[in-house]
Amino acid sequence: MSKISSVLIDLSGTIHIEEFAIPGAQTALELLRQHAKVKFVTNTTKESKRLLHQRLINCGFKVEKEEIFTSLTAARDLIVKNQYRPFFIVDDRAMEDFEGISTDDPNAVVIGLAPEKFNDTTLTHAFRLIKEKKASLIAINKGRYHQTNAGLCLGPGTYVAGLEYSAGVEATIVGKPNKLFFESALQSLNENVDFSSAVMIGDDVNDDALGAIKIGMRAILVKTGKFRDGDELKVKNVANSFVDAVNMIIENKVENG
Amino acid sequence: MSNGRAVNGFLLDITGVLYNSIYKSDGVAVPKSAEAVNFLYQHSKVKFLSNAKGNSNRNVARRLQRLGINVREEDVITPAPVVAQYCRENKLRPHLFVRDDVLEYFDGIDTSSPNCVVMGEVEEGFSFDRINRAFRILIDMPKPLLITMGNGKFFQRVDGPCIDVGAFAAALKFSTNCEVLNIGKPSRFYFEQGMNALGMKPEEIVMVGDDLMSDVGGAQACGMRGVQVRTGKWRPDFEKMPVTPDLTADCLYDAVKLIADNGFRL
Numbered sequence: 168m169s170k171i172s173s174v175l176i177d178l179s180g181t182i183h184i185e186e187f188a189i190p191g192a193q194t195a196l197e198l199l200r201q202h203a204k205v206k207f208v209t210n211t212t213k214e215s216k217r218l219l220h221q222r223l224i225n226c227g228f229k230v231e232k233e234e235i236f237t238s239l240t241a242a243r244d245l246i247v248k249n250q251y252r253p254f255f256i257v258d259d260r261a262m263e264d265f266e267g268i269s270t271d272d273p274n275a276v277v278i279g280l281a282p283e284k285f286n287d288t289t290l291t292h293a294f295r296l297i298k299e300k301k302a303s304l305i306a307i308n309k310g311r312y313h314q315t316n317a318g319l320c321l322g323p324g325t326y327v328a329g330l331e332y333s334a335g336v337e338a339t340i341v342g343k344p345n346k347l348f349f350e351s352a353l354q355s356l357n358e359n360v361d362f363s364s365a366v367m368i369g370d371d372v373n374d375d376a377l378g379a380i381k382i383g384m385r386a387i388l389v390k391t392g393k394f395r396d397g398d399e400l401k402v403k404n405v406a407n408s409f410v411d412a413v414n415m416i417i418e419n420k421v422e423n424g
Numbered sequence: 425m426s427n428g429r430a431v432n433g434f435l436l437d438i439t440g441v442l443y444n445s446i447y448k449s450d451g452v453a454v455p456k457s458a459e460a461v462n463f464l465y466q467h468s469k470v471k472f473l474s475n476a477k478g479n480s481n482r483n484v485a486r487r488l489q490r491l492g493i494n495v496r497e498e499d500v501i502t503p504a505p506v507v508a509q510y511c512r513e514n515k516l517r518p519h520l521f522v523r524d525d526v527l528e529y530f531d532g533i534d535t536s537s538p539n540c541v542v543m544g545e546v547e548e549g550f551s552f553d554r555i556n557r558a559f560r561i562l563i564d565m566p567k568p569l570l571i572t573m574g575n576g577k578f579f580q581r582v583d584g585p586c587i588d589v590g591a592f593a594a595a596l597k598f599s600t601n602c603e604v605l606n607i608g609k610p611s612r613f614y615f616e617q618g619m620n621a622l623g624m625k626p627e628e629i630v631m632v633g634d635d636l637m638s639d640v641g642g643a644q645a646c647g648m649r650g651v652q653v654r655t656g657k658w659r660p661d662f663e664k665m666p667v668t669p670d671l672t673a674d675c676l677y678d679a680v681k682l683i684a685d686n687g688f689r690l
Contacts, residue, residue: 282552332594
């Protein structure tokens with residue numbers, strides 16, 4: 168097995184759950200940095216990069232803000248490139264990442280995680296824009312669900328799937344498991360991207376693990392966060408937590424796939 | 425259509441055919457739909473097959489009566505009582521995602537430790553908390569089953585199209601990989617309720633609706649004839665869609681008149 172040189176690390180559910188670090192993850196991260204380059208890739212769509220960074224610091228991680236690659240940043244790039252004027256279904260806390268974007272006469276619907284906005288009134292408004300004004304549907308991610316301290320909660324993907332069904336369209340997905348998202352994150356570590364020497368560590372079997380494997384990366388699924396019994400059957404490399412995942416990398420035990 | 429086959433009975437969709445809905449009001453009758461209903465009661469046989477999931481059959485009939493359309497409660501078919509019967513026959517213990525007005529149909533059904541979710545609509549609408557509750561129940565089931573009262577993409581309200589239960593069923597299917605059982609049009613099981621109520625074979629019956637895929641296509645797939653009306657959710661681009669109605673008319677009255685004038689043949 169070739170050595171791992173780049174590691175993409177999911178945040179929520181993988182190195183922390185809400186305000187709490189996964190035990191031992193801070194030390195494991197420092198250890199990992201001696202062996203490979205790391206980037207934090209997150210589909211968390213409800214918080215700006217500044218807030219995410221603040222949380223990691225509060226959890227005791229040594230991380231620079233620039234090391235975080237979020238689907239919000241990628242979404243902003245897409246919006247600017249396509250001159251979208253979005254109707255945002257996004258948490259208010261995330262809106263600072265979209266400062267300066269025009270929202271007049273919307274020609275796109277951009278969906279992130281915004282539980283208090285997931286209701287029939289907002290969705291009907293979005294539906295009418297797509298159906299009657301041919302607005303594009305953009306999913307900051309298409310996550311099915313995630314773990315919170317109060318239990319499993321539906322992710323934005325659920326609502327994206329509902330709109331796709333009703334409006335008869337297919338959404339553009341910005342975050343994981345979009346190939347471009349993984350590729351852009353790796354490119355920020357190494358100009359020449361080599362998927363085969365890169366590994367993704369995450370708790371989401373679909374968007375983290377299978378998404379990375381599909382484009383030729385390796386993946387380690389951690390049994391924390393949203394991990395559900397049975398997920399481990401779908402991938403080769405499974406770790407009890409981020410700490411074990413780091414050990415697998417250092418001991419060069421990460422299989423292909 | 426000068427000759428055609430005999431039409432012995434009619435199944436009529438309600439919303440968008442008899443009346444158009446308006447948010448928080450009784451809505452407004454489609455012109456001359458009351459006359460069409462009276463005419464069918466006198467000269468043919470008629471039942472009303474609706475995917476309406478918010479009200480009991482009694483209140484569906486009363487609303488129509490307030491709009492001057494004389495529909496009898498016993499001739500109304502809606503999903504809720506059919507779903508309740510299905511739960512009884514299959515010993516299902518549903519988590520109920522339904523309005524208070526249809527709860528009476530589920531009287532006596534055990535709803536403890538649910539083994540399916542029944543989704544119609546609820547008073548507070550499809551709020552995140554309500555959908556999330558259904559989600560948590562489904563994802564913990566060994567074989568998650570979601571029974572929906574129809575799977576419409578949207579319904580037409582006077583102010584515009586509104587997202588319908590089908591979107592939330594698709595959403596939950598995406599998140600939980602649940603089996604979705606639609607008890608509403610266009611499922612054959614649901615159309616059979618209409619055939620049984622008329623006591624007729626499918627080839628004797630005409631279904632009149634505003635939803636091309638669900639009403640017209642669904643009826644045709646069961647061996648009935650399907651008539652499209654240009655009211656309710658009808659759109660000009662229906663003509664590009666892969667279902668060809670046996671007849672298209674401007675409204676229910678025109679459809680009934682055309683068929684009656686042809687000696688109840690189509």
